[in-house]
Amino acid sequence: MKTIAFVGLGAMGQPMTRALLAAGFAVRGTDVRPAACEALAAAGGIACHTAATAAEDADALLLMVVDAAQAEAALFAGGALNALPPEGIVVLMATCPPAAVAAIAEKVLATGRRFVDAPVSGGVAGATAAKLTIMAAAPDDVFAAVRPVFAALGQRIFHVGDTPGQGAVVKTVNQLLCGAHIAVAAEGLALAEKLGVDGRMLLEVMGGSSAASWMLGDRGPRMLEADPIVTSAIDIFVKDLGIVMQAGRDARAALPMAGLAHQLFLAASGRGEGAADDSQVIRSYRRLNFIG
Amino acid sequence: MKTIAFVGLGAMGQPMTRALLAAGFAVRGTDVRPAACEALAAAGGIACHTAATAAEDADALLLMVVDAAQAEAALFAGGALNALPPEGIVVLMATCPPAAVAAIAEKVLATGRRFVDAPVSGGVAGATAAKLTIMAAAPDDVFAAVRPVFAALGQRIFHVGDTPGQGAVVKTVNQLLCGAHIAVAAEGLALAEKLGVDGRMLLEVMGGSSAASWMLGDRGPRMLEADPIVTSAIDIFVKDLGIVMQAGRDARAALPMAGLAHQLFLAASGRGEGAADDSQVIRSYRRLNFIG
Structure with a gap:
């Protein structure tokens, strides 16, 4: 593992390529936005015009694109899969529904190339600090082959x-809990607001009780702010809980708590608040339960 | 504060009275079950036949009964309120809907006696270790007067x-989050089960991620067991989420996530599983989504 092709130099991809460069890998990156390619070149990587060009001579092709459709476009229509050497490994790191990943893997494996399903969590902060959580599925030998790459990122x-x-x-279930926990925290804090109990005091009590969640600790304080800084937008959970629900549809499994949480994020997005911090899903409860 | 009347010597009340005795208070306790009264006497307390008798000469009357109806029965029909000295303080520690607490308080205050609304969390383990969390509402001077009692318990x-x-x-919102978090964890783990991903591995990943919750860490491992030991029964959350929904009804506030979680616990109880560990609400998902 010396040369990494990297498709998708966005908020996550940019710091991830810097981490790979810092660990000594050669990085051949591409993105639809020329500025993102220039930033990679400035950081010591090789900017490529297409995913196919990036894939040439690469040991592994990492995909950190927005969704499964973009991954398919780069790999198949875009020619990156065929440009990748036969012993190359495709590593899909974008968050995609499980069935879509399986379908992409099937096409990749049919060419004789290897495949790793490796979504991440930790967000931009985790990518920047090279402290991502990586949830990889692959045969033992394939996992072992890409482990040095993961060690540079997470x-x-x-x-x-x-x-x-x-x-x-794993990533889907992780996001199910994350999204639902935000909605549950919002429901509880909005009820307290309606009943005249101070939210900060409530967060102090619940932060150390069996009601605690990582999301309550992180998003709870921002739910009490009128217009908090955006660490992750409502529309990210519109997308991620959409993937959760897609996974449920594909498996024919009812996911009522996640489905309900999704509705609350969707309603917020539909009110034009999709770019607001995801803590502001509490506004769906305020709209629902408050006068005026 | 020297003499405490204590009504309700159950799973919580019994260790709480022992903690009060250990802290040097005189405890006059009562319970409908004679064995509970005998246990108090054996521990150094004074067993009383009625709540009214217990309340005589007490500085504070603590109520750790099952619900608001039992508290009302002891205080009003049972005569404990009138038996309590005029400068006595009524301390309601049972989990009750906020409006029911306000109604009880109004009647107590009308007699000139003082009132503290002080539900607890921490369960039997917290009561036994005298490490309860106590969420008290009262005017400053009344809170200060009962603080030594709380210090002995929590x-x-x-x-x-x-x-x-x-x-x-505060207790209601705390239970809203607790109950909903158990249901969310069950929904996620049941989905993983359906999709063939190992639950223990999933708990390891999510225990250190933004998907973490106190309930996931505590109940999650027991969700993977077929018949775990009971630390808290399904019917406790049938009751507690029932109080949450009652609070919502009283306030005219929609609580969709809590309402849905309540349905899943109710269905489990209706299948005859109300005495099972509350982690087994995951069986509602298995019944819903699995063949056979």
Whole structure:
């Protein structure tokens, strides 16, 4: 593993490529936005005009694009898969529904190339600090081959299974809990607001009780602010809980708590608040339960 | 504060009275079950046949009964309120809907006696270790008067407001998050099960991620067991989420996530599983989403 092709130099991809460069990898990156390619070149990487060009001579092709459709476009229509050397490994790190990952993997494996399903969590902060959590599914030998790449990007690296799609399942369940926990915290804090109990005091009590959640500690204080800084937007959970619900549809499994949380994020997005901090899903409760 | 009347010597009341005795208070206790009264006497307390007898000469009357109806029965029909000295303080520690607490407080205050709304969390383990969390609402001077009693029972003592019912609101919101978090964890783990991903691995990933919750860490491992030991029963959350929904009805506030979680606990109870560990609400998902 010396040369990494990297498709998708966005908020996550940019710091991830810097981490790979810092660890000594050669990085051939591409993005639809020329400025993103220039930033990679300035950081010591090789900017490529297309995913296919990036894939040439690469040991692994990492995809950190927005969704499964973009991954398919780069790999198949865009020619990156065929440009990748036969012993190359495709590593899909974008958050995608498990069934979509399995379908992409099938096409990749049919060419004789290897595939790792490796979504991440930790956000931009985790990418920047090279402290991502990586949930990888691949046969043992394939996982072992890409491990040095993951070690450059993350701190908690899990080999969650050997079948493509299992990494996506872990990420999906993770996002189910994250999104639902934000909605639950909002529901509780909005009820307290309605009943005249101070939210900061409530956060202090619940932060140390069995009601605690990571999201309550992180998003709770911002739910009490009128217009907090955006650390992650409402529309991110519109997308991620959409993937959760897609996974449920594909598996024919009812996910009522996640489905309800999704509705609350969707309603906020539909009110034009999709770019607001996701803590502001509490506004859906205020609109629902408050006068005026 | 020297003599405490204590009504309700159950799973919580019994260790709480022992903690009060250990701290040097005289405890006059009563319970409908004679064995509970005998246990108090054996521990050094004074067993009383009625709540009214217990209340005589007491500085404070603590109520740790099952619900608001039992508290009303002891205080009003049972004569404990009138038996309590005029300068006595009624301390309601049972989990009750906020409006019910406010109604009880009004009747107590009308007699000139003082009132503290002080629900607890921490369960039997917290009561036994004298490490309860206490969420007390009362005017400053009344709170100060009962603080030594709380110090004997708990470790995290919060003065959450000056109006009776505000303690109940904090406890209600706390239980809203607790109950919903158990349901969310069950939904996620059941989805993983359906999609063939190992639950233990998932708990390891999520325990250190933004998906973490106190309930996931505590109940999650027991969700993976077929018949775990009971630390808290499904019917406790049938009751507690029932109080949450009652608070919502009283305030005319929609609480969709809590309402849905309540349905999942109710269905489990209706299948005859009300005495099972509350982690087994995951069986509602298995029944819903699995074949056979």
